[in-house]
Amino acid sequence: MLEGVRVENLTIGYGKPLVKGLSFHMAEGEFWVVVGPNGVGKSTLMKTILGIVPPISGKVYIHGVDCTKRCEERKFLSYVPQMENYSHHFPATAFDVVLSGFFPRFGRFQRITDREKEIALCWMKLLGIDKIANKQFNSLSGGQQRKVLIARALVNNPHYIFLDEPTTGVDLKSSKRILKLIDDLHKKNGFGICMVTHDLNFVWDYIEKVILIGYNKYFIGNKEDILNEDLLSEIYEIDVRIAETKYGPIFLVGDKHI
Ligand SMILES: Nc1ncnc2c1ncn2[C@@H]1O[C@H](COP(=O)(O)OP(=O)(O)OP(=O)(O)O)[C@@H](O)[C@H]1O
Numbered sequence: 001m002l003e004g005v006r007v008e009n010l011t012i013g014y015g016k017p018l019v020k021g022l023s024f025h026m027a028e029g030e031f032w033v034v035v036g037p038n039g040v041g042k043s044t045l046m047k048t049i050l051g052i053v054p055p056i057s058g059k060v061y062i063h064g065v066d067c068t069k070r071c072e073e074r075k076f077l078s079y080v081p082q083m084e085n086y087s088h089h090f091p092a093t094a095f096d097v098v099l100s101g102f103f104p105r106f107g108r109f110q111r112i113t114d115r116e117k118e119i120a121l122c123w124m125k126l127l128g129i130d131k132i133a134n135k136q137f138n139s140l141s142g143g144q145q146r147k148v149l150i151a152r153a154l155v156n157n158p159h160y161i162f163l164d165e166p167t168t169g170v171d172l173k174s175s176k177r178i179l180k181l182i183d184d185l186h187k188k189n190g191f192g193i194c195m196v197t198h199d200l201n202f203v204w205d206y207i208e209k210v211i212l213i214g215y216n217k218y219f220i221g222n223k224e225d226i227l228n229e230d231l232l233s234e235i236y237e238i239d240v241r242i243a244e245t246k247y248g249p250i251f252l253v254g255d256k257h258i
Pocket of ligand 1: 014018036037038039040041042043044045
């Protein structure tokens with residue numbers, strides 16, 4: 001059994017530390033969520049694990065291999081960035097965007113083979129977006145664009161998929177569909193998932209492990225141990241209440257959902 005992703009004494013940030021001394025182990029096939037207030041470093045943590053941002057100190061291991069700098073094992077992690085970071089002006093079809101998922105492994109100017117096109121189309125079919133393959137990416141709805149970016153992250157057959165706020169700016173029904181899709185990829189296809197989100201009320205049913213980050217503090221563990229009123233109130237610095245319902249817990253701040 002491969003070891004998954006292990007982080008040891010990791011300090012992240014841009015010169016000045018955002019979060020210090022993180023240590024945790026994301027075993028293969030688990031569903032993790034990273035939550036916390038704006039600007040604490042959730043995306044930076046994800047980017048540091050993925051090797052996009054260098055750590056200030058500490059180590060990242062993938063499958064037991066030290067990947068703090070460069071390593072082959074990085075190909076087993078894929079990334080669905082925040083939508084704002086994806087160019088809306090780039091003239092490409094949905095299919096082109098999915099095919100671009102092969103670039104990190106094969107090089108940008110290498111020809112895409114029929115086999116790779118077949119793999120890309122296969123994932124698009126599975127995600128229910130094959131019918132929009134020839135449409136311009138920037139003409140698609142927010143929900144369709146997320147699914148295209150998820151398909152793009154799948155073509156290299158990763159072990160872990162890192163998604164940065166995959167439902168932000170998407171309506172309730174489409175958010176639910178996207179989360180169901182991510183959950184299917186986890187349960188049916190066995191992918192490990194690590195997701196940054198602000199939508200706690202949507203993810204409870206799916207997630208297993210939580211990294212709850214605040215300013216200068218964090219809590220890591222099973223969702224039942226971390227997502228409680230005390231820790232959430234401490235991290236968000238506001239009175240957070242949890243209402244137990246027949247649909248599961250609902251997270252509330254005053255009369256507003258988180
Ligand atoms: N490339 C960068 N260079 C310098 N500072 C950065 C860079 N990217 C992000 N930051 C800063 O680092 C801090 C953490 O940013 P990050 O995006 O990781 O936060 P976050 O917890 O994901 O926030 P949000 O919930 O708002 O998306 C912010 O103050 C941000 O302005």
